[in-house]
Structure formats: C-alpha cells, structure tokens
Amino acid sequence: MIHLPVLITDLGLILAAAGITTLLFKRIKQPLVLGYILAGLMVGPHIKFIPTVTDNASIHIWAEIGVIFLLFSLGLEFSFKKLVKVGGSASITAIVEVVFMLLIGFMAGLAMGWSTMDSIFLGGILSVSSTTIIIRAFEELGVKHKKFAGLVFGVLIVEDLVAILLLVLLSTLAVSQQFAGADMLVSILKLCFFLVLWFIGGIFLVPTFLKATKKLMNDETMLIVSIALCLLMVLLAVKVGFSPALGAFIMGSILAETTQAERIEHLTKSVKDLFAAIFFVSVGMMIDPGILIDYAVPILVITVATVLGKFLSSGMGALLSGQPLKTSVQTGLSLAQIGEFSFIIATLGLTLKVTSDFLYPIAVAVSAITTFTTPYLIKASEPFYLFLERTLPKRWVEAINRYSSSTAGITTLSDWKVLLKSYTFNTIIHSVIIIAIVFLGSRYLQPFITKNIINGNNGIIISLILTLFFMTPFLWALAIRKIEKKAYSHLWLNKKYTRGPLVALEVLRISLALFFVGFLIYQFYSTWIAVVIAIVLMIVGMFIFSRKLQGFYNKMESRFLLNLNAREAQNAQPEILPWDTHLAELIVAPESALVGKTLIELSIREKYGVNIALIERGKIMIPTPGRDERLYPNDKVLVIGTDNQLAAIKELFEGAKEEIAEESSFPKKDMTLQKIVINSSSPVYLQSIRSSGIREKTQGLVVGIERKGERILNPDSNLIFENEDIVWIVGNSKKVPDLLK
Structure with a gap:
C-alpha cells in the first residue's frame, strides 16, 4: 500500500480549507486575508470536529x-x-x-x-x-x-x-x-x-x-x-x-x-x-478561540x-x-x-x-x-470633515488653511545647503564602500591567499596591496573629487567669510580618507611605521594617477546611475492646493466620446473646471496642449481639478483607469504644481496672464490665484498680476522657479 507523507496531506487540507473560505469571502466582498485566517482556525488544533493539521x-x-x-x-x-x-x-x-x-x-x-x-x-x-x-x-x-x-x-x-x-x-x-x-x-x-x-x-x-x-x-x-x-x-x-x-x-x-x-x-x-x-492559514492555526473569549x-x-x-x-x-x-x-x-x-x-x-x-x-x-x-x-471621512468644519471654531479652521497654504510654496536651497547635502551623501556612501572593502580584504581575502596561494608575510603584503587597489577609486572620490562645483565656486568667490569653513571641509575629507587607509593597514600590521609608509605611498599615488582614477570612477558612477534610472522614474504626488485641487492621470478609453475631438470642442475647462496639463501619446509628450489638440484612444492625460470635478470628468473617459501621479510612469517633462508669490520686482508684475508668456516660458497654466484672502480658480487670461498675488501654476518644474528671478 502506498504511504502518503503527512506533509502532503496537511497541505491538501490547508489549501482545500483556504480555497473554500476565499470563495466565500469573495462572495461577501471581504478581504481574502480574513478568509485564510478563518481557514487556519478551522484546520487548527483547537477545533476538533473536522480534520486538523498534524505536522505543525x-x-x-x-x-x-x-x-x-x-x-x-x-x-x-x-x-x-x-x-x-x-x-x-x-x-x-x-x-x-x-x-x-x-x-x-x-x-x-x-x-x-x-x-x-x-x-x-x-x-x-x-x-x-x-x-x-x-x-x-x-x-x-x-x-x-x-x-x-x-x-x-x-x-x-x-x-x-x-x-x-x-x-x-x-x-x-x-x-x-x-x-x-x-x-x-x-x-x-x-x-x-x-x-x-x-x-x-x-x-x-x-x-x-x-x-x-x-x-x-x-x-x-x-x-x-x-x-x-x-x-x-x-x-x-x-x-x-x-x-x-x-x-x-x-x-x-x-x-x-x-x-x-x-x-x-x-x-x-x-x-x-x-x-x-x-x-x-498558519496565523489562524495559532488562534485559540478560548483566549479570544477570555x-x-x-x-x-x-x-x-x-x-x-x-x-x-x-x-x-x-x-x-x-x-x-x-x-x-x-x-x-x-x-x-x-x-x-x-x-x-x-x-x-x-x-x-x-x-x-x-x-x-x-x-x-x-x-x-x-x-x-x-x-x-x-x-465616513468626508462627512466627518464637514462636521468638524462646522463644529470647530472658525479661527481654528482659518489658521489651519493659512498654515497649509504657507507650507506649499517653492523652496530654494542656499549654496551652503546644496554643498553640505552633497558632501554628506558623498561621505556616507564612500565610507560604507571603503569599510566593506577593508573587512572583505582582512577577513576573507587575506586568509584565502595565505592559506591557498602564498603563506607568510608575502601573502599578507599581496592581500594588502590588492585591498588598497580596490579602495583607491573610492578614497579618491571621498578625499579629492570635486562636488557641486557651481555652489562651491559661489561660496569661494562671493563670500569672503566662507573660505575658512570650505578649507575645513576639504581637510576633513582628506583626514577621513587617511584614517581609512591607516585603519586598513592596522588590520594587517600592528606597527605604526607600516601605517605611515602606506599612507605616504597612497597620497603620492592618488595625486599622480588622479586623472586615471577620475576616469575609472566616472565610468563606475555612470554605470550605477544608468542602472538606477533605467526604469522610468515615477513622479511623486505633487504639492496640493489648499482648496482641494490636485493633479491626477486619466486614460482615454477607445470607446470614449472624447476620442477625435479637439479641446475647444470638448470645453472641459468651461464645463467642469478641469485643466489639461499634459498629454502623453506613446513616446510623444504634449505639455499644456493647445485648444486645437485632439484626444486619441489610450492617450494619458494629466488633469488638474478638485476631487468632485475629477470624479465627474472620470465618467467621460468611460472606464479609463486613473492613476495617481506618484504611481504613474509619466510625465517625463517634470510637470508639477507649484506656487509663486508675485512682488514688484517680478518679471510678470502688472502684466496679464496672457501677455506674461507663462504658457510659453514654463509650458504652464495658471490654475489659481489667491489675492487678499480671495481665491480665484481658473482665472481669466486677461487678469493682471498684482503685488503679493499667490499664483498656482502647473508646468515645467525647472522653468517655473525662473519667474522668481
């Protein structure tokens, strides 16, 4: 008689119970995880009237x-x-x-x-x-x-x-x-x-x-x-x-x-x-119903x-x-x-x-x-919000709105922030790589060479040289590599009080690299003379072969960045307007009534208050499309509107799958929602939206203006920019900040 292993019997029992409960939970539209847990409870050791798992x-x-x-x-x-x-x-x-x-x-x-x-x-x-x-x-x-x-x-x-x-x-x-x-x-x-x-x-x-x-x-x-x-x-x-x-x-x-x-x-x-x-299922098997009652x-x-x-x-x-x-x-x-x-x-x-x-x-x-x-x-979240808005003191709600609006603007980084951020990343990344190489060389490479190739002092020297060889490009990047040259030159040339801290940063980088070399040598030899000699040789070698090291490092960095960016970068959900307007992506279904019509024929902005910021058609990007642009099947459309507006317009796309911008693979032209504050020195001050050239300069649309506490959504193109206007623009994130200059 053929003997069936207990494990197979148990697996059959588990999957049968899981299959039945998941069908049931699918029917009643509940999460399958709960069905699995219930199945585990049924086949677990605490319920005796049906077969149970034996090989826990x-x-x-x-x-x-x-x-x-x-x-x-x-x-x-x-x-x-x-x-x-x-x-x-x-x-x-x-x-x-x-x-x-x-x-x-x-x-x-x-x-x-x-x-x-x-x-x-x-x-x-x-x-x-x-x-x-x-x-x-x-x-x-x-x-x-x-x-x-x-x-x-x-x-x-x-x-x-x-x-x-x-x-x-x-x-x-x-x-x-x-x-x-x-x-x-x-x-x-x-x-x-x-x-x-x-x-x-x-x-x-x-x-x-x-x-x-x-x-x-x-x-x-x-x-x-x-x-x-x-x-x-x-x-x-x-x-x-x-x-x-x-x-x-x-x-x-x-x-x-x-x-x-x-x-x-x-x-x-x-x-x-x-x-x-x-x-x-195993989670459910560990549940004792008696404990739940107690x-x-x-x-x-x-x-x-x-x-x-x-x-x-x-x-x-x-x-x-x-x-x-x-x-x-x-x-x-x-x-x-x-x-x-x-x-x-x-x-x-x-x-x-x-x-x-x-x-x-x-x-x-x-x-x-x-x-x-x-x-x-x-x-219940939206009705509960409406209840809170009615119940909370009005000044509290206004204060929250002001705080939300004040945190949503464009932030500019100073040269110091840019430089320190880059130096920090450079130091952490290369320190981690160097430490890893040191431990690999001392704990794995050196024992392998001395045991299998050359034993004695010669094996230690060869191991040390090989480890130093692998470390050298990263030591160069840590100590000598030029980082954020533009910000560095601004600080060096324009700020007479910043040269001291800049020199201190460079000394710190070099000292850290020398420390790592000494740390490596100390893993192989406990004499400080060997450490000093190796450090001197390393410094001389890094300066002599600086160009070759730079070329080799640049190749490795290019390969890393190429691998990192091979998959299409996904845009994060952009910052949102305080009056509930935000970006979302919709896809035009082939059977949609929108297919083949121009934007002026559709009048989406006039009917629904929704702006179209970008159209992706295959590999073609159409930022801030013109009024004569047509929509075609499977076009990906980046739109901006409120929750209710987007819910209404979604029906026009007839089953098109909307994706939040953070999860979509587009846009590839850095289309984001940004805020600028107009002042008397702004290039667009006292100009109308149309004459300011915002569409041409930023590939952008003005979708909202906040003026003296009043919010104007979808402003008319003839509206004149005034001092202290808060302007919301959806456009090229690299070009919109130029309006601040």
Whole structure:
C-alpha cells in the first residue's frame, strides 16, 4: 500500500480549507486575508470536529517561506526611489503615526497589567497599517483618484521601511532582554550600513546581470533567477545577523529599480500568493478561540485604541506636514487598521519566546475587526470633515488653511545647503564602500591567499596591496573629487567669510580618507611605521594617477546611475492646493466620446473646471496642449481639478483607469504644481496672464490665484498680476522657479 507523507496531506487540507473560505469571502466582498485566517482556525488544533493539521513543524517552515515571499513582493512594490519621492508630507505623517502608536500600544499594555515585553511588541503591532487592506478598500470605493489617496500611499511606503527597522530592533531587544541604548544604537547603525551597502552593490550588479542575460531569459528562467536572487539575499541577511524577511525585502526593492520589475512581479505573484496563503492559514492555526473569549475586553480596548490612535496620530501628522484639514481627516481614517506586518511582528515575538501566548490571537482579532471597519471609516471621512468644519471654531479652521497654504510654496536651497547635502551623501556612501572593502580584504581575502596561494608575510603584503587597489577609486572620490562645483565656486568667490569653513571641509575629507587607509593597514600590521609608509605611498599615488582614477570612477558612477534610472522614474504626488485641487492621470478609453475631438470642442475647462496639463501619446509628450489638440484612444492625460470635478470628468473617459501621479510612469517633462508669490520686482508684475508668456516660458497654466484672502480658480487670461498675488501654476518644474528671478 502506498504511504502518503503527512506533509502532503496537511497541505491538501490547508489549501482545500483556504480555497473554500476565499470563495466565500469573495462572495461577501471581504478581504481574502480574513478568509485564510478563518481557514487556519478551522484546520487548527483547537477545533476538533473536522480534520486538523498534524505536522505543525513542517507547516511553520512553509509559513516562513510565505513570509519571505510576502516581503519580497512588498519590496518589489516599494522601490527606494519611491521612498525618496514621497516627499516630506508622507514622511512626517508616517513618523508621527508610528511614534505615537508605539507609545499608545506600550502604555495600553502596561495599563492592562501586561509585561514590559508584551507591551513593547503590542506597540510595534499597532504602529503599522495594512497596505493590502487599504488598496483593496480604495479600489472598491473608487477613491484612488482623490488627493488624500496619494498621501496615504506615500505613508504606506515609509511605513514599510519603518516596519523592517522595527523587526530588527525588536529582535535585538528580544535577544538582549534589556533596554541597552548602546546595543540599540549599534543595531541601527549596522542596519543602515548594510542597507546602503546592499542597495549600492545591488543596483550596480543586479541590473547589469539582467541586461547581459536578457536574451536568454524566458519566463521560466526569469522566475527561477528572481527566486534565486531573493533566497541568496536571505542567506546573506541571516549570515550578518538579520532576519530572512529583511533580506527578501531588500532584494525585492533592488529588483524594483530594474526594467524587469513589472515582469518579475507578475511571474512571482502566483508563488507569493500560494506561500502567503499558507502563512496566513498558519496565523489562524495559532488562534485559540478560548483566549479570544477570555480577552474580549482587552481586544475591545486595543481596537478602540487602534482606531482612535491612528486617526489622531496620522491626522495630526498630516496637519503638521502642511496638509489641509480635509486631507488630514481622510488620511487618518484611512490608516486606522493593522494587517500583514502586524502578524509578522506578532509571529516574531512567539518565535523568540518573549511574548505571552495571548498576544498573538489578540492581534489577529484586532486586525479582523479593523479590517471590517476600514471601508466604513473611509466612507465616513468626508462627512466627518464637514462636521468638524462646522463644529470647530472658525479661527481654528482659518489658521489651519493659512498654515497649509504657507507650507506649499517653492523652496530654494542656499549654496551652503546644496554643498553640505552633497558632501554628506558623498561621505556616507564612500565610507560604507571603503569599510566593506577593508573587512572583505582582512577577513576573507587575506586568509584565502595565505592559506591557498602564498603563506607568510608575502601573502599578507599581496592581500594588502590588492585591498588598497580596490579602495583607491573610492578614497579618491571621498578625499579629492570635486562636488557641486557651481555652489562651491559661489561660496569661494562671493563670500569672503566662507573660505575658512570650505578649507575645513576639504581637510576633513582628506583626514577621513587617511584614517581609512591607516585603519586598513592596522588590520594587517600592528606597527605604526607600516601605517605611515602606506599612507605616504597612497597620497603620492592618488595625486599622480588622479586623472586615471577620475576616469575609472566616472565610468563606475555612470554605470550605477544608468542602472538606477533605467526604469522610468515615477513622479511623486505633487504639492496640493489648499482648496482641494490636485493633479491626477486619466486614460482615454477607445470607446470614449472624447476620442477625435479637439479641446475647444470638448470645453472641459468651461464645463467642469478641469485643466489639461499634459498629454502623453506613446513616446510623444504634449505639455499644456493647445485648444486645437485632439484626444486619441489610450492617450494619458494629466488633469488638474478638485476631487468632485475629477470624479465627474472620470465618467467621460468611460472606464479609463486613473492613476495617481506618484504611481504613474509619466510625465517625463517634470510637470508639477507649484506656487509663486508675485512682488514688484517680478518679471510678470502688472502684466496679464496672457501677455506674461507663462504658457510659453514654463509650458504652464495658471490654475489659481489667491489675492487678499480671495481665491480665484481658473482665472481669466486677461487678469493682471498684482503685488503679493499667490499664483498656482502647473508646468515645467525647472522653468517655473525662473519667474522668481
């Protein structure tokens, strides 16, 4: 008789239960994650009247694989360039929310008499919102075109990175079992070091490898290579003391910068869905219904703390970042839930045996409740804003509007800010690379050479020379490379009091490079004479071969930037007007009534109050199109209007998929919404909008003017610019600031 392994039986049972519950949850239009958890509860050890899983150890291994692929998938959607582009509003909102929820969770745990470690993990569980649930709710409610959705997506991107940091810090805390500030600082510095190193190395190597093998990559090969790269980074992360989830997330974010990102995401989706289903089922298997009954009151308390805490913290964060009251309220109520990262943090506590058994099912129960409430909270956000606007003192609302408007203008960087920012990045990046080379040379290269090629002192010398050779281009870039020449020359020539600080900066750069050389030599020889000799030789060599080093470094930098920018850069959600006007992208459907008509025939601005800022037709860009321009099928149109205006005009596009500018691959001409303040020295002062040449100079449209507290949306072209007019222009971001000169 053929014996069927228990693992196969268990997998069949898990997938059968998951399949039935997901069909049910699809039918009742609820998130599939909840269906998986329910399936796990049914086949878990706590319910006896149906077949249950017997080999829990193997299922936990499959679940860990599920976490790896779940984080790999999140990394593919993350992208470091997206993080850079989310802007200050999303970053401030996310940081305020995470900090406040950590405190709220910790204080709530202590207030209920829980242990310190349970309270800390509760704070971590409550601090991260659910990307999956929010995206699903936005799609079902049809609010992705609204301006607050762009801010929410930006917050989720920042939260992904914060969650990874939390995993590392909580792991360190769980192992040390004490609040050692030094250990925490070391863990943070170690994480930052490896994040920078992996990102630089990954962007330099992985896209190059994918380009070189592009002709050999069919779908099957690409799938295998992608999973192999993911698991290799997982091994590397574990090797240096981090969790497998971190390695998977990092490789996903590296691949997200390549031209193959969408293809990899499509190919790995089925694998991710399968293993993620097993992970969420395993989450349900660990729930004891008896605990949920015993801890009904804490579940209710934590649910209320989650909804109110996230609404207040993210809403206040959005207000502090300069968002209007309406956007802040909508953002706060959209983020009021916990999800997949919370499960991973709760699983970490159980795996490390530092949290109580009741914490995990409580987290799952709170997630289930807040998942159900999320769509209703999003629906209620606008009516609740209108209620607040009527209820709050009028001077408060006016003060919030003034603050929001004052933070939305064009900011100019001084030469010092530009220079210091570039010097900081240059120092951090090259220091990380040099330190990595030093440790690779001393801990791996030198033992390999002395053991397998030449032993003794000769082997040490060869290892040292090779390590110095690899370090030299980066030492040159750290110490000698000219950075921001324009800003540097302005400061040197025009500011007689700045030469001293500039000289000090250069001395600091050179001293740091010399320190790294001495640090390297000290790894091989403990005599200072050898260190001094090597430093002198290095200085002489760098000056003699400066041009060759510059050429070699420029080639490496060009390759890195080429790989980094190979995928079309995605525009961040632009800064928004205080009266709810913002940019969005619409696609003209082939069956749309707009097809073939000119803009003057459509009269979109006159009928709906919506401006068309740009049309993308294949590879052709048409910024601020003229009145005789026609719309054709599949044109991508960048429009500007209020939420209600965009909702109305969306129907004209007949099912066209709108995408928020942050997520779209266009425009490629830097079309953004910007604010300028007119004064008596402005070139356009006392000129009309038409005669000012704004359309010709900036490829832009004047979409709003604020004059003495009065707001004029879509002003007439004959309107004259006056002193202290606040003018909102959608146009080329590189040309609009010229109007300030």
